[in-house]
Amino acid sequence: MKCELKKVKQYEIAELVFKGGEPEGSAVTVDLQAVFSHGEKAVTVKGFYAGEGVYKVRFLPEETGTYPYCVTGSVLDGPMKGALEVMPAEEGCHGIVRANGTHLQYEDGGWYYPFGTTVYALMHQSEPLIEETLDTLSKSPFNKIRTCVFPKHYSYNLNEPANYPFLPKAGAAEKIFSGEGLPVYPQEIKERDDYWDVHRPNYVFWDHMEKYLLQLQEMGMQIDLILFHSYDRWGFSNLKPEDDLVYLDYLMRRFAAFPNIWWSLANEYDLCFNKCVEDWEVIEAFVAEHDPYGHLLSNHNCFKRWDPGRKNITHTSWQSKQFYRISEMMRLYGKPVLIDECRYEGNVPEVWGNLSGKDMTRNFWRTTVQGGYCTHGETFLPGTKEGEKATRTGEKDVVWWAKGGRLNGESPARIAFLKEIIESLPGPLEPLNGRSGWFGKDDDEILEICAQAQEGFRVFLKRIVWMDQRERDNFYSVEFQYGGHCDDRAFLYYRDDQCCAMTDLELPKDHSYQIDVIDTWEMTRKTVLHGASGNVRIQMPGKKYMAVLALREDID
Amino acid sequence: MKCELKKVKQYEIAELVFKGGEPEGSAVTVDLQAVFSHGEKAVTVKGFYAGEGVYKVRFLPEETGTYPYCVTGSVLDGPMKGALEVMPAEEGCHGIVRANGTHLQYEDGGWYYPFGTTVYALMHQSEPLIEETLDTLSKSPFNKIRTCVFPKHYSYNLNEPANYPFLPKAGAAEKIFSGEGLPVYPQEIKERDDYWDVHRPNYVFWDHMEKYLLQLQEMGMQIDLILFHSYDRWGFSNLKPEDDLVYLDYLMRRFAAFPNIWWSLANEYDLCFNKCVEDWEVIEAFVAEHDPYGHLLSNHNCFKRWDPGRKNITHTSWQSKQFYRISEMMRLYGKPVLIDECRYEGNVPEVWGNLSGKDMTRNFWRTTVQGGYCTHGETFLPGTKEGEKATRTGEKDVVWWAKGGRLNGESPARIAFLKEIIESLPGPLEPLNGRSGWFGKDDDEILEICAQAQEGFRVFLKRIVWMDQRERDNFYSVEFQYGGHCDDRAFLYYRDDQCCAMTDLELPKDHSYQIDVIDTWEMTRKTVLHGASGNVRIQMPGKKYMAVLALREDID
Known part of the structure; x- marks a missing residue:
């Protein structure tokens, strides 16, 4: 049996290759495994038969440094020990x-969208x-x-x-x-x-x-x-x-x-x-x-x-x-x-x-x-x-x-445009539901909010509690307001099928925002306002598929 | 008191007008009513005060012929009797x-859409x-x-x-x-x-x-x-x-x-x-x-x-x-x-x-x-x-x-186009749901149909029973197939947001149909096939908002 080690870089497959005979019995459940250690961690991986007398053990090193290993199994003449020296990841390799x-x-900490x-x-x-x-x-x-x-x-x-x-x-x-x-x-x-x-x-x-x-x-x-x-x-x-x-x-x-x-x-x-x-x-x-x-x-x-x-x-x-x-x-x-x-x-x-x-x-x-x-x-x-x-x-x-x-x-070009916007944001988006979010909440939750809500809004919330789940789903499915935010640094609103000539945003009062109007279909993005904060009404072109992005200006 | 009869035509308001003094007390609940008889039917209507000493009793005659009436109430000096001679309806008056x-x-039997x-x-x-x-x-x-x-x-x-x-x-x-x-x-x-x-x-x-x-x-x-x-x-x-x-x-x-x-x-x-x-x-x-x-x-x-x-x-x-x-x-x-x-x-x-x-x-x-x-x-x-x-x-x-x-x-012109099509049909439409209809049925109903369905379709139906109502609603709300029919004389399919290059119709096998492809937005209608029956595949323009109308040809 011969072991051949091909590559040892972080986030890339390390492969131990053994030559041997055809497996007796199952070519799947071959008796070949390895334990790779790193500090206090140890990972056991099973090997496989690749045909033509070749057996392989594959391991993904997730950190740099030395990984001592021990390969065992009836496929081998006896246990084989060695160590991987894992070098830092190549550029473009980010791990699982x-x-x-x-x-x-x-794994390297970057967000994946x-x-x-x-x-x-x-x-x-x-x-x-x-x-x-x-x-x-x-x-x-x-x-x-x-x-x-x-x-x-x-x-x-x-x-x-x-x-x-x-x-x-x-x-x-x-x-x-x-x-x-x-x-x-x-x-x-x-x-x-x-x-x-x-x-x-x-x-x-x-x-x-x-x-x-x-x-x-x-x-x-x-x-x-x-x-x-x-x-x-x-x-x-x-x-x-x-x-x-x-x-x-x-x-x-x-x-x-x-x-x-x-x-x-x-x-x-x-x-x-x-x-x-x-x-x-x-x-x-x-x-x-x-x-x-x-x-x-x-x-x-x-x-x-x-x-x-x-x-x-x-x-x-x-x-x-x-x-x-x-x-x-x-x-x-x-x-x-x-x-x-x-x-x-x-x-x-x-x-x-x-x-x-x-x-x-x-x-x-x-x-x-x-x-x-x-x-x-x-x-x-x-x-x-x-x-x-x-x-x-x-x-x-x-x-x-x-x-x-x-x-x-026609969609891939627009998806590329969206991707560019998303990747430019300071981090992943969390949902921002506005009123349509009430339709998705539990009754207890709504009633709790009710107790502190302003009078008019309280009655609105009580009417939601009056609806059964099926009615709520069906009501708000069409009138849902799509939006998300990265804490207070970015707010992204999608106006969907709404052909509004103006639209209202509720931004934090204590920060200043740049407002961009985005035509998601024509793939245009235009800054229409600086220094926006609190409740803002924005002119819109009265077309479907428009979005609005508010980006905090008062940060470095 | 004086009674003045203004109009007596079927489906039009007949009005008895009385002059009198201001009502004492409520000007709404005035004591004035009339019974209009026609054959074995009798209808009691209440009168109202119209201001300036005028009291009116209004009645809608729904049939032609003589309607004896009797007006009573403290507003009058005593009961007043008379008879309406109701003439046939004017053209364009169709009743309630x-x-x-x-x-x-x-009321005259015409459908109202x-x-x-x-x-x-x-x-x-x-x-x-x-x-x-x-x-x-x-x-x-x-x-x-x-x-x-x-x-x-x-x-x-x-x-x-x-x-x-x-x-x-x-x-x-x-x-x-x-x-x-x-x-x-x-x-x-x-x-x-x-x-x-x-x-x-x-x-x-x-x-x-x-x-x-x-x-x-x-x-x-x-x-x-x-x-x-x-x-x-x-x-x-x-x-x-x-x-x-x-x-x-x-x-x-x-x-x-x-x-x-x-x-x-x-x-x-x-x-x-x-x-x-x-x-x-x-x-x-x-x-x-x-x-x-x-x-x-x-x-x-x-x-x-x-x-x-x-x-x-x-x-x-x-x-x-x-x-x-x-x-x-x-x-x-x-x-x-x-x-x-x-x-x-x-x-x-x-x-x-x-x-x-x-x-x-x-x-x-x-x-x-x-x-x-x-x-x-x-x-x-x-x-x-x-x-x-x-x-x-x-x-x-x-x-x-x-x-x-x-x-x-932009919609009123298109609504007019739709109205013209609907009014040209032999009668009102009944829903034609196709498979999407299964999502709206009761479990018992589905299981009953299951028992007689072909094997593959039976499994499909069982999967629907597996879903709760909320899941069913939400699933079929988007993929619903919109269509209707007037018995076997007309089938109208609306393909909604589907940009299909072809579409399949299931028509009765024992009749012959003319197929029209309708662009509901461009307001065009084009006959694409005669003599269609049974399962038919129609070429479509791959656009949203298209409809297909199948009209029976083998009737006078």
Whole structure:
């Protein structure tokens, strides 16, 4: 056995490579692990088999200095000891992103503001198409991508992948790849399939995936890696429960040391009809326990939100158009809120994929000004959008949200404009609800405020208590006032669909502000006032999609 | 005493006029009533004092032929008998509008499709401004107006009316009209005021109002007459409960025979802080009992919907932006649903009054294609809209929704276009919800359908049952599919904010349809297909605000 150490820098994967024989029995649950120590901390990581007699142990050093390690396992002739000398991080390497309250922060302390996009079946496309997608991403505002491990079967996404994550069991291939194929979504399946030998990974698949995960990492992209989904004709959504865990074991051994991976247990977990809530709880616990680093971990819904209050869930990954409930979610769970699906910009017949560029942009603003984070997707039918950029691969039917390629929508430029504003602020935004916030509060809370409120406002609040929750939701969902602030240094208001000719701001009385009027669609920003404080009325152009930014002037 | 009969035509007010002395005591509860008989029917109506020694009894004959009558009361020397000879209705006179299921029908059998607008304080403006408003209305698509009896105190509506409905009590005027004035909305008032002598109507006020009610009637406008509201600085929202009924008594005696009046108990009843639910129930019962004709009767909310299931309530007069709940309301109550406030086209700072013309139009389409009815309002700040039409009166600060004047918005032309389409259909529309309808159903209902559904769809339905009501509301509120149909003769789909390049229709397989694609904003309508039936995919322009109309071709 030979150990080869490739790289030792903070926030980058350190890899111990061993040569050996083929594993006996499972090629997943190989007996190879290492303990890395640093001061009083010790981290145990499991190794994996990479094919062709190669075993690897991967470790992510999160600090600089010496990390003594000890590798053990029947794969080796005996325990191997050594030490990593971890050098300071390269510029551009910031470490793992973790939740800090309702926001996200790199390990090196910098805030991370996700501006995500969605390319579900990226890894299952041709290499030229993947390269083109990465090129598009590199020129886009996006710094996070939602993408699946397993291939995807769904409208606009029916191509056969070149490779599969495991080898099929004897005789199964005929069934899986028969003309008839396996039952596809939606399905109510009583028994689990037994087609794939999850103990025999297909290394071509994993090498291919790894190559692009690494490229994405070099580009600074966070990867919200989707571990399961229901849109399937090969049976990956219907593995036996114990096989789900073997698959995850391999994935975690191999990818957990990647600094930029997040675990998304599923895309639309509640449409995986053959998994029940208990199955998801087992999967969630397995991922949390087998991840030595505590990467971000969530579960994405179609209909029913996965409980963000669960111990192992680090953030809300929410398919929702309830932008007015973002601050409620923050208050309830104290975790970051990501609107990870809110319809896509495009023109398909399906309602989930035919938003205008204006409305996709609107969703980003509604989410972002409150300190939430929004995810983009694009679903133009190929050849239907005027002036469309064709993919260089010449492949037909390439829809970004499914396969990648080129972006044709109008929202990415506006998302870039928003991102620039957000990144220029002194810190992350906290929600600023104004009166519409009252509709999201508990009765007790409202009545308590009532007791101290002015007479007229007290009556208003009592009327809210009179409404049931359903009435309150429905009332304030449309008239919600979107805004956020960084303490008293910045206030950002989004006026949404309001065509106001003037608008009122309530600023702190004891500070002085510069007021900028922002056209979120035309991407203009104009300073209209200096020295503003207290209640201010601002002239507005009477158009939709306007925002106002108030920045404190009386600080250095 | 002398009785003078002015007019006797079906659907028009017949008036018996008596000359006499000033009433002793109350000028409202005068002892004068008449019984009009027709075949086996007999209707008792009360008379009113009109000032200057004139007493009137008004009656609305709803059929042709002879109506023997007998007038009694201490106002007369003795009972007076006579008979009306009721001639057939004039062209353009259709009688009272009443609910027929979830729709509205004139007494002569024609459907009435309300396209309403709002001018709250119309009656309290100068005569030139009222005349101008009626002129604007006559050139508009609107055939219904929401307007108040009492003057209104609110932003953009602060002018003093020329007249008040009653005379003030001795010494009260000083208080009412003092510099300080009465407490204005919002107020939590413990005791009722005692400023106005409701037994002494101000006939100038009532004559003025009557003049314009009659003009509106001649124009074919329905009047949704608002009996109470909270936006008040004179004390009309704070009469003693018994005085509320005296006021109503006079109003009913005088106006109940108008064929085109509807009773709207309040504008935003739940903001009348000094009236409790029981007060409203008394008012509702009083109006219903004192109206011999059963005019339409409802109560309009701010926050909490007045229960449309109540016996005397003929329709839902709903301030709401929950367009996706219209069919649920129809199903629950079996009564017409009027969205009588859903924000206004305009540019004021307040969220309720700064909708774009596109969104006001959108609200009309979302409501109307389901067989609901929507109400318009316009709130442009004077002088802020480009190319604005000034009022001829030269009055400043005239906002349509408050005072009338000229319409400046972009929605009325589009509402006219919609109205033309709706009136061309073979009958009123019933909701056509498609899948989004499932989110509004009871669990039992869904599970029953589940049992017979195809496998995939069954699982989909079960996932809905899994969601609580709040989740369901919030989910389908955004993805609701707006559509309606007249049995199998017409299907009207509104694609709302969807920019689809194609869209799918499910038409009956056994009939043949012409398909028209409608641009609701550009006001174009183009036939794209003949002979369509069953499942059809239609090319669409990938724009928002498109509609599709399928009309049966295989009928005469």
